[in-house]
Amino acid sequence: MNSPDKRITLAWTGASGAPYGLRLLECLLAADYHVYLLISSAARVVLATEHGLKLPAGPDAAKAALVTHLGCDPDSLEVCGKEDWFSPVASGSAAPKQMVVCPCSAGTLASVAHGLSDNLLERAADVVLKERGQLLMVVRETPFSTLHLENMLKLSQMGATIMPAAPGFYHQPETIEDLVDFMVARILDHLGVEQGLVPRWGYDQRK
Numbered sequence: 773m774n775s776p777d778k779r780i781t782l783a784w785t786g787a788s789g790a791p792y793g794l795r796l797l798e799c800l801l802a803a804d805y806h807v808y809l810l811i812s813s814a815a816r817v818v819l820a821t822e823h824g825l826k827l828p829a830g831p832d833a834a835k836a837a838l839v840t841h842l843g844c845d846p847d848s849l850e851v852c853g854k855e856d857w858f859s860p861v862a863s864g865s866a867a868p869k870q871m872v873v874c875p876c877s878a879g880t881l882a883s884v885a886h887g888l889s890d891n892l893l894e895r896a897a898d899v900v901l902k903e904r905g906q907l908l909m910v911v912r913e914t915p916f917s918t919l920h921l922e923n924m925l926k927l928s929q930m931g932a933t934i935m936p937a938a939p940g941f942y943h944q945p946e947t948i949e950d951l952v953d954f955m956v957a958r959i960l961d962h963l964g965v966e967q968g969l970v971p972r973w974g975y976d977q978r979k
């Protein structure tokens with residue numbers, strides 16, 4: 773098993789914002805994290821639509837495609853199948869203590885808020901909650917319905933952090949990548965991963 777503090781679970785779901793998920797994966801790997809990656813079926817559709825990246829169906833083939841796309845170390849990335857119940861992320865005895873759902877759809881938000889655990893992604897989030905680990909939900913929808921808001925409140929009360937994919941503009945973004953990096957920087961800050969993606973307020977803003 774890798775060092776516990778250098779393992780993390782990342783889930784991509786079918787909300788708009790695939791570039792956030794990809795960039796976050798890239799940064800976690802660059803920071804020497806071992807990443808367990810969970811990808812919902814809808815996330816694959818969004819990834820192809822928004823980024824033109826068509827991942828093959830099986831976890832091993834999807835991993836190979838991502839390793840090629842990112843040029844990363846294959847040993848640092850594990851893509852888990854949605855019913856791979858023997859994955860470490862399925863059990864509190866082995867799961868990383870940190871998990872990020874980015875982007876997070878309203879559907880997965882609801883499933884996690886109600887503990888459905890109907891696939892490995894939902895189970896992994898349930899495990900992090902029960903083990904009192906750190907769960908970040910990067911929710912993307914607009915507007916929010918009352919149900920979305922109730923589900924976010926429920927998860928927040930259980931200790932999860934709700935981080936709406938809502939980039940700021942005070943760092944004077946010039947490109948879409950700047951906006952993506954704004955969100956990813958805030959996520960990395962919450963995870964305690966050192967990053968210098970975006971100037972910090974009051975220290976090194978651009979003039």
Ligand SMILES: Cc1cc2nc3c(=O)[nH]c(=O)nc-3n(C[C@H](O)[C@H](O)[C@H](O)COP(=O)(O)O)c2cc1C
Pocket residue numbers: 784785786787788789812813814815817818821876877878879880881912913
């Ligand atoms: C291109 C595309 C964009 C979508 N954007 C969103 C979104 O921003 N937020 C959301 O909650 N659902 C969005 N959806 C719908 C979800 O993908 C859908 O509800 C799906 O069932 C979610 O499943 P999952 O949570 O298992 O990924 C989008 C779907 C597609 C194909």
